[in-house]
Amino acid sequence: MDTASSSSPQPAGLFRAAARNLGWLLASRGVLAVLSLFYLAIATRALGVEGFGRFALITGASQTLATLVAFQTWQVIIQYGVGPLAAGDRGALGRLFRGSLILDLAGALLGGVLAWAILTIWGEALGIAPTLKRATLIFSIVQLLTVRSTPLGILRLRDRFALSALADSVTPVARFIGAIAVWLIHPTVQGFLVAWALAEVLTAAAYWIMVARSGDLDLMLKSRGARLLPAEHPGIIRFALSTNASATLGLSSKQLPLLLVGAIAGTAAAGVFRIASQIAQGLAKLSQLISRAAFPEVVRTLRDAPPEALSRLIRQLFLASAIAAVAIMLLVMVAGKPVLSIVGGRDFRHAWTMLLWLSLAGCLDLATTGVDTVLTAMRRAGRVFAIRLGGVGAMFGAAALLTPIYGATGVAMAVTVASAVAALLMSISALQLARTGA
Template identity: 40%
Template sequence: MMRRILANAGWLLGGKGVNAALSLVYLAIATRALGLAEFGQFTLVVALAQALTGIASFQTWLFVVRWGNSAAQDPVQDRKTGTRDVIGFATALDLASMALGTLAAGALALSALHWVGLSADLGWPTFLFCAVSMLAIRSTPTGILRLHDRYARAAGAETAIPVIRAIGAGLAALFMPTIIGFLLAWAAAELAAAAACWAAAARFGRPQLSAISLTRLPRQEAGVWRFVLSTNFSSSTGVAGRQVLLLMVGAFGGATMAGIYRVAAQLGLAILKLGQAVLQAIFPDLVRAGPQDHVLAGRIARVAAVTALASIALAVAGGEVLIAAVAGPEFSAAYVPMIILAAASAIELVGASWDALLVARRRAGLVLALRAVPMAAALALVPWAISVAGASGAAAASLLASTLAVGGLFFFARLVTRPARPVAE
């Protein structure tokens, strides 16, 4: 089992590694082509789209893995029929998210001109970019690939994003060095990744029109909606920790500060991609592991702790040089927030296995509470933190939320896996 997890994580980390390397390329191109002020505006548009996508969409890949495995192990239910209904329900959720999210994009783009401080000429581009981001949701095909342990194919499909962003950024810098040019490149990357992911998943399971329903599976299985809503809200708090916080930096500190924070986040949160890869690789095996899942989660957490400490040391030692090389000297103010966000990412990396463990044990609602409460407190502190310490204050609020959330995950993971004491006679 451990060998399979490491192999799956290897494929995911390989994709994340390509993403991280190419992200430095397109970050360097965008910051130098747009400059500090326009890069801040571009950053806010992308953050709006990512916040909308993260909040409006469901983590259907978790559902496909969780209920797809249940269907496979059910001796009464036909496996093919059960999996078909699971994929149909997940697809229906994605379609509903696309429709509602696109409608919400209009109101969001219009209001953002006032509270985030976007230029008036960015209204329509912001709406269109948000709508494209919603149409590019690919959680269900990702779940199909992970259900069948096809991590290599999933990683290959996701690689389309950094590759096309890097190529598109180069073309934009040469022929259309404006915010619109870079938004076109980012939109093309999202659509290409969605198409590649669905094409890869089609060999192992595709939605059948007759099975696409929001009601059929919930009538057959108890707890479906509770699981789906809990994982969605839990994911939304993660989005709030990154994109909504970035939007608040723009709202209270201006587009220039948002650009500085974005560079710090791009570099400092790179380790969080490792945490996401660990969670995605370990979750299917935690579902299958049964009573021994806590042993597996403990091993992963110990490996993650060593990786996290090394990553923080690397950020402290080489952060200034990296910022100057990638974004240029005008972004030097991103160094301190980058270190703070690297520490927050390191804490999240350690907590990834406990998060996956609790979700696998059907404690998704508990995970939601453990993440939502600290994040709400951190967001409430952001205006004051920015007034005191600028971008570093916003990063500190993110660090506080991660510390409290992961501390809670550790406590309750130990609690739910503790063997019951025998009752004295």
């Protein structure tokens, strides 16, 4: 059924729709999870602990920078596009799409300038030798320019999760093929950076091809008057800034510990930490997938649902995500060590303790992802930002206390402290929402 002609689902319908969306997302992430084990194993064995640590620091710094400057325009498109889509207002949709793309490009330009400045000033402190600076800058710029938040939002607004999943699957396939080629031809850090950059370009191209085939690219390019968006959608600028700030804290805090380990313990320790973090971050990705799958349906539901439905919705989302978190933590405890051995080999066996702490952090994030989704859909992104800020502050405080004693493992413990603080604050917000609806 076309979204424009459908009525807002009730909570039971919301879960069915969100489960369908999540199924498509998990299909693409299932491909990513399996292939990522292979291409990470190739990279660790080709580069060794030291080389892989350097590669991890470069990609981690680039991802952090991209997250810092990127607006979550996919959320903006869904939040403010549901109304025009239901009304059949193509002009308003086109202006919204165009304005979101302008935000993405502005963030990319700002990020390019910051990347150059950071490499010039702190490149050596990050373990990036002069011979790697050019490759790192090029990789960072590619990472910034291939941000695909706008086409992602368009496809999800249109309920085309299958196409979004197909485009997402390009990344692991391209990285896998690229890793094999680099291993056979030129097994260096620069070679793997080229392979990862090409994967980003191909994935972005796949997204835009999907949007072009749906006719929305033509609609976006022909639309004018993006400057009218603030008047057309009151609060859109504050919403965009708030979601950007919240996502920056939430996502970059997953990369900052890696940079902290690299600065404190060196590139070899960063490589070990990265392997544990990469496996554990699958949990963070699951949290994002659940949020992205549920967000369009939550927005539609909250537009017309009676106030008493909110309490039931929060309880159901919290229960579902909490059960998933417990199940995944048990899975990590059973299968985590064998997977770690397959991916990293003997040189990375010390990452097991870090993996446990980082997995626990991911499970805490997953348990409260439903509250995050509802708060954002209710345009309470400022509250989400405050919660994320509290978590990041707790992480730095815990890291200052624990790292001198436990080293890189102390950083992993600090990440868990941050997730625990955020989960506690999210739970308090959930109780407030359930009781008062505010």
